[in-house]
Amino acid sequence: MISCRLALALAAALCAAMPAAAQQLPRLLPVPAEMAPAAGRFALTASTALVVPAGDAGARAAADRLAELLRLSRGLALRTAAASPRPAIRFVRADTGKAESYRLEIGGDGATITAGDDAGLLYGAVTLWQVLTQDGGKGPVTVAGLAIHDAPRFAWRGLMLDSARHFQSPAYVRQLIDWMAVNKLNTLHWHLVDDQGWRVEIRKYPKLTGISGWRYPAVAPGAPLLPRTGGFYTQAEIRAIVAHAAKRGITIVPEIEMPGHALAAIRAYPELGMGVPIPPGTESDWGVFPWLYNVDDKTFAFLEDVLTEVMELFPSQYIHVGGDEAVKDQWKGSPAIQAKIKALGIKDETALQAWFVHRIAGFLQAHHRKLIGWDEILEGDVPADATITSWRGIEGAITAAKAGHDAVLSPSPALYVNHRQGQGPDEPPGRGDVMDLRTVYAFDPAPSAIPAEQQHHILGLQANLWTEHARTEARATWQFFPRASAVAEIGWSKAQGRDYADFVDRLVPQMDRMKPLGMTPATSAFAVRPTLDYKAGEKRVSVTLANQSGLPIRYTIDGTPVTARAPLYAGPLALSLPTRLRAASFRGTATVGGAIDQRLDARSVRFRNDEDLKTCSRKVVLALEDDYPAAGKRAVFLTDIFAPCWQWEAAPVGGAKAIALTVGQIPFNFQLGADLAHVKIPPSATPEGEFEVRAGTCEGPLLATVPLAAAAGNPGLTRLVAPFPVRAGNETLCIRTTARGLDPMWALESVELVQ
Structure with missing residues (x-):
């Protein structure tokens, strides 16, 4: 038996050794x-x-x-x-x-x-x-x-890939599966069908891919047409992808949307709908479409035929049937549908959708499969064994669990990786609100609102990539990673002791070891973001540097490269004009991407791009890609499609003699339904429209009018210059479009106050 003094000494030695062991x-x-x-x-x-x-x-x-x-x-x-x-x-x-x-x-x-x-x-x-x-x-x-x-914390750790809006090659899907596997993600929810495209070969119905596998992208009026886009996966290609996924421990859950998001099927086989004509080019719109499947026996025979072929391709226990955003206007306007509701003895169109889902669930059950759908299916009498994908926040999962249904947490916006993850010129198009890496990592897959005895109904979580604005595979990769690695960790690891800084320190080498696997992840979390504070008339500017990761930032102001010996950023920099500012984020002695090299001079401090401005409202803010040119780099515009309007706070107006706007026109290709009435663009004085620049607020004094006539015939960017009245100091500017219609929609790329 050892003495107390010896025991204490051993304990002290062990505690002293723990940091060294932990470091190893x-x-x-x-x-x-x-x-x-x-x-x-x-x-x-x-x-x-x-x-x-x-x-x-x-x-x-x-x-x-x-x-x-x-x-x-x-x-x-x-x-x-x-x-x-x-x-x-x-x-x-x-x-x-x-x-x-x-x-x-x-x-x-x-x-x-x-x-x-x-x-x-x-x-x-x-x-x-x-x-x-x-x-x-x-x-x-x-x-x-x-x-x-x-061992994993949750059984369902997934990503959702939308291949309906933009098609990705079979090689890319296999590559994505490889990236998922090395992060211990195990479920790929594959969104194969939507209004814009049908991507899975169904041998009994060849028009689904022959017609609806392809579309022409929308362009602004008068702009050159873009090449046809699309594609589909043959059954042989799908079988190969499923086999590849199985080798990587990944289950593919296919999604065949119903009763809404059905335009692609109705476009190929019009008898599946309510007979409402489809205007040419509608398949290239974004938003929520009103075309739904009808509910006659022939349509159910079609859906059962499709699901039969799908089940032959995908051995997954779950088959996802969508069920979201089923606008029921066409059902309400159809005498046949109304007669069906009456014959079934049910209340309304919501109850009809529940009946629809029950019928499909019964078919899947007969084939030993389970129905999974978006949380809208909870609005009716949901099938007893249905599983819910909760996307409208976490409320769907809470409701499902309390009712005894399994659920997968996939809430918007936190786990919607079609939201941009940063700001700056490298960010691809997407939803305008930023869902950064820290926000994703902070998500709790086990919300306390679900009682402890029902927590077992939470199968896990997944991040969704909707690809309306991710038209290339490189952009899809950027949107997924590294946020997908955050999803992997919160799905696999214990909740206790989770620390963002520690995660970032482990994330950097993980991204590096994935590069030989073909991975080029986003640098958004590490990108240095400068904020300029410039007072009109001064010869200095104050610059604040920040990144999302919390990693140290080093900088130089003499034009030399930024190395581990460069000064460590500790607070705002007071820099003389002109100065060349270079900065980068560091992990140890190595940079991690997202460096800046920026010249600060009398012009740059009076220049802002749309990323530096605030939208006047935040109804539906999107980062939209220009429709020109067909090949090569295109501009990206950050705009609120319900109110194209921007604010430049503390703009250095003093000494400015003119204002220059660089603008572009993009198609207004949005299915908004009744919400279209809420799009507010002031009427213009000229046929082509103009931009207004006002002081203080959008109702303040008019300082400048910038006519768009000179830009109307240019499908690309146009720089327009207008006189600016004598002003002093700094003040907020409101810059907004005026128009006589919605198409094209004009957007602001950048603004400059010219001395």
Whole structure:
């Protein structure tokens, strides 16, 4: 028996050693449930073998994936063997607890990955890959002993890819699956059907893809036509993608929208609708469309035929049937629909949608599948075994759980990654409100409003990418990552001890190790954002620097490159004009992307682009891409489509003799229904319209009128200059459009006060 004094001494020594031990632990993402140092060191070389049990296809798949990841990242070509001298990497099949769990033990004799299912073996391999790539180097590596016992917090950790609005290649979908797997995301909700396009080959109905797989993008009146866009996935391509996903531990849940978002199907087979004509080009609009499926037996036969072929392609337990945003005006106006409501003895169109969903749920149940739908299906008599995807906030999940339904949390705006994640010239088009990395990471997948005894109904969470404005695969990647890694961690790791700064520190190397997998993530979280405070007439400007990540910022003002020896930003900089300001965010001694190189002079302090301005209202703020040119870089306009109006706060008007606006015109291609009456654009004095510049507020004194006649024939950007009255100091300017119609919609790209 040891003395109390000796016990206290041992405890003190242990506590003193803990920080050093903690520092030796690898920086992993998602952070494992349990991780501790262990004895020994493992030296990985090109001769290290991967040992798998004979006949174990799942273990072999995990080993093959680890070999491929190490080949891409370290340049080592490891081989699989049935047995090998130690050290080796061994895959062992044994019970480790809940689904997808694993143990990883690293020591002098190599590494052992133990799991009871295929997914656990794969995730153990992914974790080992992260451990072996901590240094970011190539070739052999030696790592310290480690013991990990890991399991996910939630069973559903997903992303939703919208391929209906813009089509992505099969190769891209497979690549996205690879990126998901190395973050331990396990569900791809694939949105294959919507008003703008039908992307899955249905052999019984070839017009679905032959007609509705393609469209011409909308352009402003008089602008050159853009090339036809679209595509679809053949059944062979889908089968290959599903098989690829299975190897990565990922389930693909297909979505076939009904009864709303049905324009693509009705466009191909008009008898599926209510006979309401579809104006040419409607399929290239955005918004909520009024075309719904009718409810006759022929339409249900069509839907059952479609779902039969879909179920043959996707083995997922769940089939998503949408159910959202079903505007019922055409149902209300259809005598046949009204007669059906009366014959069924139900109350109204909402009850009819519930009946519709019940009928489809019964068909899926007969085929041993489960219906999942957006939270609107809760508004009627929802099928007993239906699962809910809660997108209108978390209320749908709360209602579902309390009623005994499973739910997936996917709330807008927090987990809608079609929202931009930053500001600046590198940001692609999207929803205008910023949903930054910190906001996503702070999301709680287990809201306290759900009683503890019903928390088990929360299956997990997913982030949704709607692709109205993500027309390229590079943009889709930018919108997904690194926010998808935040979703992965809050879905996998324990809630206790979650820390944003620690997450960022682990995120940076995770993004670096994904680059050999073809990943080019967004730099939004690390981009340096300068804010200028300039007083008219002065020869200096105050500059504030910030980033979303909280990482240190270093800068130079003499034109030299920014290195780890450059001054550390600690507060606003008072800079003489002119000055060349360069700044970057740093993790340790390395920059992490999003650096700036900006000349500050008498002109730049009187210049603002639309990103620097505020919209006068925040009804529907979008970052919209110009429709010109057909190829090459296009302008992006930040505007509120209900009120195209901007405010320049504290504009340095003193000494300005003219104001220059750079403007562009874009198509007004929005299905707004009754909300169209709320679009407020003041009437113009000229046929082409003009921009007004007013002092203080949008009802303040008119300072300048900028006619648009000179820009009306130009599909690209036009710089327009108008006289500006003598003013003093700084004041807020309101800049708004006037027009005699909505199409085209004029947008502001930048504004400059000219001396």
